[in-house]
Amino acid sequence: MPLACRLFAFGEKPPAVRVESILSTAPAPGEVVLRMLAAPINPADLNVIDGTYGELPPLPATIGNEGAGEILALGPGVENLRIGQIALPLAFGTWTSELILPAKNAIPLPDDIDIHQASMLTVNPATAWRLLHDFASLQPGDWIAQNAANSGVGRAVIQLARHLGFRTLNVVRRPELLDELRALGGDVVVTEEVDLRREARALCGGMLPKLGLNSVGGSSALNIANALAAGSPHVTIGAMARQPLKIPNGLLIFQNLAFRGFWLRRWKENAPAAEIQSTYATLADLLHRGILHTPLQQILPLSEAPAALTAAMQDKRTGKILLDLQA
């Protein structure tokens, strides 16, 4: 009998989750069944559990925003996929050993792909890829400024920007991360104490960044804005500091910055199917070639999901916490 990690109430401490048996059902026409293999615990999952996320499922709900599996069964009329193929589900509720979803939301991958790495592809690397493409027309050599550079999105931005020929000015809270992110490919890495309004031009060799990425909010978001060239977009994707942005009027009127936001779920719902397919095909290829890599801290069995959540809530992790969905 398949298992799933289900949430019964928002905002409880410890989290109101329980791993329990679910019914195995046959796929309807146009659907596929995935035998789920691995899924990470992302910050967005923790925000769903504590009830602060922008969109919350009706309860009880199987949670989880991404993962990887292999195709176990095809519903009538599904022709472009085959049983045994590795696939990524674009669906909510991935912390389960068995998942039914529309075939169009199952993204097939090469069979020799690293399953653990693949299970972390649809959220952070996809976010980073869209951030680098949808807001500014960047040319090779252009700079990007980002905070929370050690986050999942931040690390993917560093790796993808380097691959695309862009350069990154990275801000982190903890000094012990400086060397690690430089080794990952960050061109410049500094701590939050550096005043980018004064320092950005010198740090970026006389240029100013043309895209700002903000996962923190508050004064850190403003520091990124102060680094940008006139007319640049400043894109908020997260709010780790839980502080609103404070934007001096002059940055809007005279500097002509554009403060935007990005939410991957909106992209998945609104983007043309071809754009979604090509984004994930590109990312799978980059993963395959070792250009994208996400550090892992620990893999825990689905049956130990509550312990895995506790581990994922720790502040100073060295990598993602992953659920092994068949253990």
Place this chain on the structure above:
Amino acid sequence: MPLACRLFAFGEKPPAVRVESILSTAPAPGEVVLRMLAAPINPADLNVIDGTYGELPPLPATIGNEGAGEILALGPGVENLRIGQIALPLAFGTWTSELILPAKNAIPLPDDIDIHQASMLTVNPATAWRLLHDFASLQPGDWIAQNAANSGVGRAVIQLARHLGFRTLNVVRRPELLDELRALGGDVVVTEEVDLRREARALCGGMLPKLGLNSVGGSSALNIANALAAGSPHVTIGAMARQPLKIPNGLLIFQNLAFRGFWLRRWKENAPAAEIQSTYATLADLLHRGILHTPLQQILPLSEAPAALTAAMQDKRTGKILLDLQA
């Protein structure tokens, strides 16, 4: 001998301005001389005088951002204008009885146009026109939300929006303005105390505004943002409250609002010449037809510019203070 109102230092109280004689010079090739007739005192002028504007001239400087005059002399090679023609200067330093400028920056108008009204056309109505065209694809029936609705830009937005078939949700600070702005054509007019997050949909007949215009900053800017439909632009053009914008992260990430800024000087410098010409031709036509009208409080001679500035700094004016540049 021509006269000009010149500024000698920023931030002095009373303002360090003096009306003095200037040299009359002949136009160079491609230039024209305007015999200036009228110029308003705008908030941006007061910000230049107190040194807080985004771009400040080298001192001493003749000040003034707009006005109207008639063509007094044409430099060699100027063919599309004629002596005696009414024209608006797109130039800084309009508080003078005689102004030399490139012919391409002199916008000719019909000779029977109201000179006082025309002298107030290039800043506020032009700003309002671009705000209604450059940020959102509005359809007739769509709503716009704005604060400082009694400002020069706000009144022009009300008049132009009505002409274009858009509807306006207007916010003002003082209750005594409610009836006046309704009479001007504001579809809904409320005071700052109304919580638009709760009330906007009811006020707008079940719809939400698709464009937000902010001339105030601080909590008023947020109130406008909270009124908007998901995905809408929120454009800052002024900062009367001298408070930064405070933007909750969710308005960026989940509501997908885009916080932008507009500065007329940037538009005048970067827009294609044809767009600038057609904007002012359209506005002159609307002025001619009585669709655009700016209330006047008082007309003072250029020689009394210091007294005119004092009048313009009063909080509760009933209209613009204008300088008669030939008196």
